[in-house]
Amino acid sequence: MSPPTRRQYLLAMGSAATLAGCLGPLLDDDLELATPESVPEDDWEPPDWEPAADAPVEDDVSATTVVTDLEIPWDLTFAGDDAFVTERDGGVYRFATDALTSEAGLTPADGDRVLDGDDLPDRAAPGEGGTLGVAAHPDSPDRSGLFVYYTVDDGDLSNRVVRYDRDGDDLEPIVEGIPGARIHNGGRIAFGPNDDLWVLTGDAGAPASAQDPGSLAGAVLRTTPDGDPVAANPDWGADGDPRTYTLGHRNPQGIDFTPEGRPIVTEHGPQARDEVAVIQPGGNYGWNVARGGPDDPQYGNYAEYDDATPPIVNTGETTWAPSGLTFYDGDSIANWQYRLLVAGLVSNTLYAVSLFTERVPTFESGVAFDAPWLDDRFTAIAHPLFDGAYGRLRHVDQGPAGALYLLTSNRDGRASGEFPRDRDDRIVRLDPA
Template sequence: MQSPPRRQYLLAIGASVATAGCLGRLLGDDLELATPENVPPDDWEQPDWEPPREAPVEGDVSATTVVSDLEIPWDLAFAGDDAFVTERDGGVTRFATDALSGEADLTPADGETVLDGDDLPDRAAPGEGGTLGVAVHPDYPDPADLFVYYTAETGDLSNHVVRYDRDGDDLEPIVEGIPGASIHNGGRIAFGPEGDLWVLTGDAEDPAATQDPGSLAGAVLRTTPDGESVAATPDWGADGDSRTYTLGHRNPQGIDFTPEGTPIVAEHGPQARDEISVLRPGGNYGWDVVRGGPDDPEYGNYDEYDAASPPIVNTGETTWAPSGLSFYADDAIGNWQYRLFAAGLGSNALYAVSLFADDPPAIESGVTFDASWLDDRFTAIAHSLFDGTYGRLRHVEPGPDGSLFLLTSNRDGRASGAFPRPGDDRIVRLEPA
């Protein structure tokens, strides 16, 4: 399968519109998509792996609640003997990796406070903001550096990425001035296979800003551990930000990488229309100009905007509300190997997404995403797991022993029905049955 040819695109001109998305606005002649002047080569490789051809099922794993009574956990990162958890209304807590991998019924008191919320300058937690993503330097513990994405208030709301040196007890800003708001702050950060730091930002209630290459809103940033641009980022021209890898994102909250190092991102859509995208350098993922295919009844479609980079999954009028994302390459849970997992908030489910570069099988009970307007590098087949079992799921993270860890988000004010339950929020370990 050949990747589609790269097109040359135009910088957005004409009037910007503050509201997100009616069809009449989307079809305006003066709305074009921002694109870079020069783009590094797309390093897409045909994968030599394939997920199992049988449906993943809950019976493939056993589930254990490892930690209870957390305050809206948001992210989890493993590094050697250490596992770091952020809580949106708090700071960063360390647990022993062995404890999360083998014990049960822990509480926050069994961990160690690494950073209190007050340790983060001007930290605020309005709505969806607060202490969000955490990542660990690839060479940890030398250097013993943690990276934290959080919301700050200094008159206006903004988001920052800081580096914390555990040995020197020093806190240093890495990326500042990311637009912030009570919603759509993005917030996931991760180190990629080449040692670069990837940062996901949201539109911060200003959808049109995602088409401005000079804004850090609605973008995927790729930087060095010092927050500087890298050679692999596109050239957006004199008015662009050299750290921007892709733009046109609404509220991305999940990122991980295939075994070849290809970045995959999950983001929240408007009125459902959630998306998973395999990123291309310099790609424009359409927000807030386009967010659907030719059959979408309300939003402009990718067929009419050649400059848009289409996703591999668009959920249409079905809500996933995907947050954390992990590509599971381990063979510990054999029937789950080489599948992409997305934690669902509004859907209260974990999604197993099988990616086939060649003709996909007919997998029982799965939903196949093979519309002609989608990115044809993969055909995605999705299965939902644990529907309603744990409530809202914020993140899914592979552990070093091949387990998968789920973070719930039932105390964030948006849970319903039986949630939150006593003991929420929690970390749940999934291991081979």
């Protein structure tokens, strides 16, 4: 019998971890971190923006419930006059942007279904899977393309990104074969600089597959709107997938971009150890080899692996369960400008994360992430907001008028205490106070 290939070895390790429930570290001294053969130059320079001097507080905003009676909303994107919302167990709703920016008390009946779940071929919603990310083409409304990430069951579970032409009522797969499972499907998609489409994938319950450059699991992908590799992507070698921008991720679910176009990603960690990372081209974010600092008793230390790229935030034994995020660059909520807003699920909290390069102010509140093993390009200070006010928060998005929108996720079977409340799930708008 021939010896197992590297991919077979990795997948076997991942399957063993899944059977074990992923309760402990899956480390192997012989498993090396994957590295690209070449990467585009990282043109990092300290940014010319800086967060406000005062700490962000809840009184900076006023909250309005805009939409109620949603069924596990997962993502939101604005496209001119239209706003699109996915429901994990269903399809895609369209609401008028003007209604979301100025009205209150809406229900799904005030919108319309652009895509029903049955309109997405082989769509399934096992566990954490279903209809997840949505993004509109940057040239909307001139171009009617709507992009949707969803879970597929065609005999095997996987995930797929499709492009839906709303004018021609045509649905076209552009990224297929993303590993899928009941857990860790990733799922967020977004357009970034140069109209590139960014796709976040999870390890699908097979942790070691995140170190396989030939797999689409546990990765951040960068493609064209047609799903093709971007020419300037890192080169992962003959067996690597050219759509992969970074790998070594566990379950990333949030991405947005700084004003100069640098991507920031959030991901769920094992037994807490959640992370926020400023993505570098060709970076390896350590999973499942490194996931902590020198005092972590269970997971490898980033500082001991030269090929690991550390995050700017690692929550240690504190759980955020971060999902969607937005880098707020609007000026409507002045004291929140140039801050990263992160939606927390298990934590039931919105985190306002301030990023500093040199001058780090002293706030009376907040948690600073300044350990020497973290990414030293930024010092992050996180302030928890709305702790427990709305339950599980799946996403936060910036609207065209500068307001922020929170999506709750209280009907997914994981809420506790008073949640789900009557008329959950909902979209909550945060306007300047």
